[in-house]
Amino acid sequence: MPQTATFTLSPDWPMQVKAPGTHDWERTATRWLRDLLPARYGGYLTLTRHHALLARHVQLQLQHEMRAVRAALQTSRAELPTMGIAESVIENSIRMYAVELEQLGRLARGARLVSDALLVGTPAQRRR
Structure with missing residues (x-):
């Protein structure tokens, strides 16, 4: 009798991605x-054809974006007034950066x- 895997997905699992093991889930993940x-980056076949490389690059990209948003958030009060930006715009930008940082974290x-x-079942993962 075939066994059916059941998955309990984390609340952080993206809604756009089907559950692992379901039909076509890897396509939705990539x-x-x-x-x-x-x-x-869509034109780089190396990224689009190799799931592990794509996933790694996405993680690096998000880390760098988070660093940029943190820097913008931390320097807003000191740097934006010197650029002639109104206090209300500064406050709005700080809120925007805080929301973006939360989104990037998710x-x-x-x-x-x-x-x-995606890495489960790859040769590198099986060797562990």
């Missing part, structure tokens, strides 16, 4: 990961989960 990268957690799921 599409979601590709969408997290700047459009110019995306990074989702990317890690998807990456781990």
